[in-house]
Amino acid sequence: MRAYIVRRLIYAVLTFVGITVATFALIHSVPGDPVTLYSGRLHASPAVIEAIRREHHLDEPLPAQYLHWLRGVVSLDFGRSIDNRRPVTAEIVRRLPNTLLLNGLALALAAAIGIPVGLWSARRPGRLLDRATAVTFFLLYSLPSFWVALLLMQWLSVRLGWLPLFGMTGADYELLSGPEKLWDRARHLALPVITLTYGQLAIFARFSRSAAYEVIRQDFITTARAKGVGEGSLLWHHTLRNALLPIITLLGLTVPYLISGSVIVEEIFQWDGIGLLFFDSIRGRDYPVVMALTVVTAMATLLASLVADVLYAVADPRVRVEGRRR
Amino acid sequence: MKRSVGAWAVAVLLVFGGCARSEAPVVDATLAGDEPRAGGTLYRRLEVDIASLNPVLATSRYDRIVAVYLFTPLIQLNSELRPAPGLAESWQISADGRTYTFHLNPRATFADGKPVRAADVVFTLRKTADPEVEAQMVAAGFELLDLSKTRALNDHTVQVTFREALASQLVQFHNILVLPEHVYSKGDFRDDFNEIAVGSGPYRLVRIDPGREIVVQRRDDYWGRKPWIETVVLKVVINNVTAWNAAKVGEIDETMIQSDVWLRERNNRDLMPRLEFLRFYGLAYNYIAWNGRNPLFRDKRVRRALGMCLDVRSIIADLYGGTARAMNGHFVPEQWAFNPAVDPLDFNPAGAKDLLATAGWTDSDGDGTLDREGQPFRFVLTIIGGSPQALAIAQSFQGTLKKIGVQAELAVLDGAAAIQRILAGNYEAAYLSWDLDPDPDPYPLFHGSQIPPRGQNFVFYDNPEANRLIEQGRRELKMSKRAEIYQQLHAVLAEDQPYTWVTQPSLKWVINRRVMGVREGKGWGLFLWHPGELDWWLPVPTRGSIPIAARAAELR
Numbered sequence: 001m002r003a004y005i006v007r008r009l010i011y012a013v014l015t016f017v018g019i020t021v022a023t024f025a026l027i028h029s030v031p032g033d034p035v036t037l038y039s040g041r042l043h044a045s046p047a048v049i050e051a052i053r054r055e056h057h058l059d060e061p062l063p064a065q066y067l068h069w070l071r072g073v074v075s076l077d078f079g080r081s082i083d084n085r086r087p088v089t090a091e092i093v094r095r096l097p098n099t100l101l102l103n104g105l106a107l108a109l110a111a112a113i114g115i116p117v118g119l120w121s122a123r124r125p126g127r128l129l130d131r132a133t134a135v136t137f138f139l140l141y142s143l144p145s146f147w148v149a150l151l152l153m154q155w156l157s158v159r160l161g162w163l164p165l166f167g168m169t170g171a172d173y174e175l176l177s178g179p180e181k182l183w184d185r186a187r188h189l190a191l192p193v194i195t196l197t198y199g200q201l202a203i204f205a206r207f208s209r210s211a212a213y214e215v216i217r218q219d220f221i222t223t224a225r226a227k228g229v230g231e232g233s234l235l236w237h238h239t240l241r242n243a244l245l246p247i248i249t250l251l252g253l254t255v256p257y258l259i260s261g262s263v264i265v266e267e268i269f270q271w272d273g274i275g276l277l278f279f280d281s282i283r284g285r286d287y288p289v290v291m292a293l294t295v296v297t298a299m300a301t302l303l304a305s306l307v308a309d310v311l312y313a314v315a316d317p318r319v320r321v322e323g324r325r326r
Numbered sequence: 327m328k329r330s331v332g333a334w335a336v337a338v339l340l341v342f343g344g345c346a347r348s349e350a351p352v353v354d355a356t357l358a359g360d361e362p363r364a365g366g367t368l369y370r371r372l373e374v375d376i377a378s379l380n381p382v383l384a385t386s387r388y389d390r391i392v393a394v395y396l397f398t399p400l401i402q403l404n405s406e407l408r409p410a411p412g413l414a415e416s417w418q419i420s421a422d423g424r425t426y427t428f429h430l431n432p433r434a435t436f437a438d439g440k441p442v443r444a445a446d447v448v449f450t451l452r453k454t455a456d457p458e459v460e461a462q463m464v465a466a467g468f469e470l471l472d473l474s475k476t477r478a479l480n481d482h483t484v485q486v487t488f489r490e491a492l493a494s495q496l497v498q499f500h501n502i503l504v505l506p507e508h509v510y511s512k513g514d515f516r517d518d519f520n521e522i523a524v525g526s527g528p529y530r531l532v533r534i535d536p537g538r539e540i541v542v543q544r545r546d547d548y549w550g551r552k553p554w555i556e557t558v559v560l561k562v563v564i565n566n567v568t569a570w571n572a573a574k575v576g577e578i579d580e581t582m583i584q585s586d587v588w589l590r591e592r593n594n595r596d597l598m599p600r601l602e603f604l605r606f607y608g609l610a611y612n613y614i615a616w617n618g619r620n621p622l623f624r625d626k627r628v629r630r631a632l633g634m635c636l637d638v639r640s641i642i643a644d645l646y647g648g649t650a651r652a653m654n655g656h657f658v659p660e661q662w663a664f665n666p667a668v669d670p671l672d673f674n675p676a677g678a679k680d681l682l683a684t685a686g687w688t689d690s691d692g693d694g695t696l697d698r699e700g701q702p703f704r705f706v707l708t709i710i711g712g713s714p715q716a717l718a719i720a721q722s723f724q725g726t727l728k729k730i731g732v733q734a735e736l737a738v739l740d741g742a743a744a745i746q747r748i749l750a751g752n753y754e755a756a757y758l759s760w761d762l763d764p765d766p767d768p769y770p771l772f773h774g775s776q777i778p779p780r781g782q783n784f785v786f787y788d789n790p791e792a793n794r795l796i797e798q799g800r801r802e803l804k805m806s807k808r809a810e811i812y813q814q815l816h817a818v819l820a821e822d823q824p825y826t827w828v829t830q831p832s833l834k835w836v837i838n839r840r841v842m843g844v845r846e847g848k849g850w851g852l853f854l855w856h857p858g859e860l861d862w863w864l865p866v867p868t869r870g871s872i873p874i875a876a877r878a879a880e881l882r
Binding site: 036041042095268283285 | 572575
């Protein structure tokens with residue numbers, strides 16, 4: 001088991017370096033650099049353009065620029081945004097909890113609804129429940145989120161006035177008591193969480209359904225059922241445990257999404273998160289911000305797939321055996 | 327042109343709106359008989375988060391929207407965008423036009439109570455002119471500053487000297503938002519003052535919550551005429567639909583709106599009692615740039631012919647609902663440099679075809695595409711992604727061109743990618759827009775010396791007559807003469823068609839009717855000119871949750 005984890009760790013480091021080199025090359029190969037938008041303005045100052053290029057080493061060859069960047073990262077300094085001079089690390093630390101909260105809640109909600117529905121439909125494939133949920137979830141999946149978000153806002157916030165329009169807290173948040181604060185946050189979370197959740201229901205439901213379906217058809221389930229194991233126990237203990245591997249994979253794959261955030265939802269609800277930062281930094285070619293966000297997302301993805309791999313080993317003894325054999 | 331287009335625009339408005347508001351230059355929302363009163367909290371919208379509270383490091387006009395409250399510029403621009411007293415009560419310009427002497431208001435103080443001294447002005451000028459400070463918005467206006475001859479003559483008199491005399495220089499002092507040297511000289515100028523502010527403006531900073539809001543409060547010890555409104559909350563709301571909804575429910579008091587909202591909601595009876603819809607023309611226009619280095623576009627007859635294939639009237643009627651003006655030439659009617667005698671190009675594809683034939687472009691091989699010396703007339707029109715309007719205009723243009731045998735291909739690029747190619751001269755034609763400065767000097771755009779990388783003359787326009795007029799215009803200190811020169815230049819540019827000028831779109835705004843004293847300035851709309859937003863007032867100081875919000879603002 002330990003050798004397995006060590007080997008995975010070495011892969012992870014190599015992958016990490018590969019990802020940063022690739023991202024660095026990619027973002028620099030996109031036409032335009034951080035001063036392009038400025039230099040297109042009326043009365044741009046050539047002296048200022050040159051100063052910005054020099055300060056951010058944009059006038060040096062790419063490998064040198066990468067080394068400058070790497071030197072900072074090793075000491076956990078992602079530099080400052082070229083756009084607004086905010087320290088990139090602090091900016092990410094400020095925004096990341098907001099995105100994690102929003103996307104984490106949406107993911108948990110989608111999993112909490114989608115997985116049981118999927119397992120349940122796998123038990124009786126083709127029946128009414130299976131078909132009804134499939135149609136409903138796919139219908140939801142196909143609705144564009146900006147449209148749903150604006151529709152929800154129009155009805156629940158503008159017409160009925162039940163929920164706040166935008167933002168993460170109300171104007172009087174600081175004056176509220178503990179439970180009131182919680183309520184205020186919940187009200188602000190409601191619309192963005194709904195918008196992020198409905199589309200994922202189909203993914204979780206269909207994924208867990210097909211995983212469970214594979215298991216349910218196998219002989220040992222028939223045997224268990226023949227032995228008189230109850231339907232509930234059959235589903236939760238016998239089926240779910242065996243269907244866990246693909247579900248773990250799915251959860252591992254959703255982690256980058258947890259961190260990178262959603263531009264559309266964050267913009268519409270003015271949620272001060274990572275999605276907007278990512279979008280703006282790419283559009284403005286704000287290299288330090290793009291690189292930092294890529295690194296953070298890459299690390300989280302690697303960590304998640306590492307955890308998923310370890311969880312495989314926990315869930316499935318065959319993975320462990322294979323690891324030891326090498 | 328002014329008269330005919332104006333009358334035409336009004337006619338379109340009447341068709342669309344029935345009871346359209348007349349285009350009076352001043353829109354005064356003040357109720358008759360109401361006296362302005364002090365107090366209240368105003369909620370404004372910021373379309374993007376600001377980059378810095380340090381006005382020297384501003385990167386967009388949004389930084390300026392906040393800075394107006396916290397800082398006072400050396401000179402103000404009034405509703406006509408002409409220089410007016412700011413921190414300087416008066417000034418003299420030397421006979422050679424190179425030296426400016428400013429007399430500061432002796433009562434002026436910073437928010438920390440210290441007086442504003444001439445040395446503070448010199449400090450701010452030095453920071454602005456230093457390329458290493460990277461003063462993106464303002465540095466270009468002070469590149470000719472002669473620092474060795476710029477100094478404080480006494481506590482309240484500053485002498486500023488330039489290496490050359492330029493007529494456009496005075497207006498640039500509007501961008502000098504004076505910083506207290508005793509505060510901003512301690513620490514890292516570029517990193518330590520982005521979230522704090524000590525200025526000589528009528529408000530002081532209460533709180534900044536990056537990405538969310540900025541709260542400012544009126545200074546009791548303000549040295550000038552105090553504004554009415556007690557607290558201003560500037561909320562960052564990026565999405566336009568969200569902002570429109572927020573204005574509807576009264577969560578923000580003003581926002582820019584898109585043309586579709588303007589056309590759809592302007593006569594909505596439910597909204598009328600609460601929201602006022604305003605529209606005005608800004609210093610901006612859309613145009614098609616023709617790469618003058620490309621053999622296709624070297625001939626001005628060709629550029630004119632292509633321009634005649636753009637159906638600007640239909641574009642204005644269909645895409646803008648009549649809320650834009652046809653343009654021809656670099657200056658807009660809000661500028662004194664504008665030449666009203668220049669008419670927009672007529673939409674005339676048949677005439678365009680004839681004109682192209684005189685330039686040698688005919689369909690000699692009968693394949694439906696014009697050709698000359700075996701070369702077919704084919705080009706790529708670059709547009710910047712994200713604007714459905716730009717795409718629709720380009721597509722309509724493409725359709726008309728095809729009918730006369732010119733093949734235009736559309737390339738949609740993102741902003742930075744497009745600008746990089748265009749500035750490198752690596753494009754054929756591009757649909758773009760300009761935001762103009764209050765001073766009309768077009769030197770960086772059309773002077774022959776300003777081709778990239780020096781300036782933004784990326785159409786590679788180089789006409790000796792235009793060059794001469796541009797040089798004269800920026801040196802002529804007498805206003806009336808200068809206007810004459812630019813009006814001549816306007817005609818020359820319209821004749822040469824280095825651009826095909828398309829439209830001057832109008833800006834649309836909604837503002838809550840509780841906000842009083844709102845007036846329109848020429849070219850800049852409702853604010854940023856002086857007094858502009860500093861003259862607004864609120865008749866009822868409380869509204870809904872405002873007392874709590876205001877208290878929260880004070881507590882934090």
